[in-house]
Amino acid sequence: MTVPPRVELVGRRDCHLCADARLVVAAVCDEYGVAWVERDVDADPADRERWSDWVPVLLVDGREVDSLRVSERRLRAALATAP
DSSP states (O other): OOOOOOEEEEEOTTOHHHHHHHHHHHHHHHHHTOOEEEEEGGGSHHHHHHHGGGOSEEEETTEEEEESSOOHHHHHHHHHHOO
16 A cells, blocks of 8 residues: 655745735645645744744755745646655
8 A cells, every 4th residue: 555645744834925925825736636744944943943034944855855936847747756
């Protein structure tokens, strides 16, 4: 049995790029039938230190796939090649 890729969007409230990314991630994940989660970069000091200047950050199976302007094309490619 294959485990579906885990998609995480690291973002923050009141971020217009994060709002745009949510729409992209929701549409592509819905198309692929993949669940996704969002985590608040400001809720964890380690996340804030690592990604604060780069949100939104898109992770697939823990691997950084995209940041700032999340691309449908890059997300589709990551989902297609995920183990």
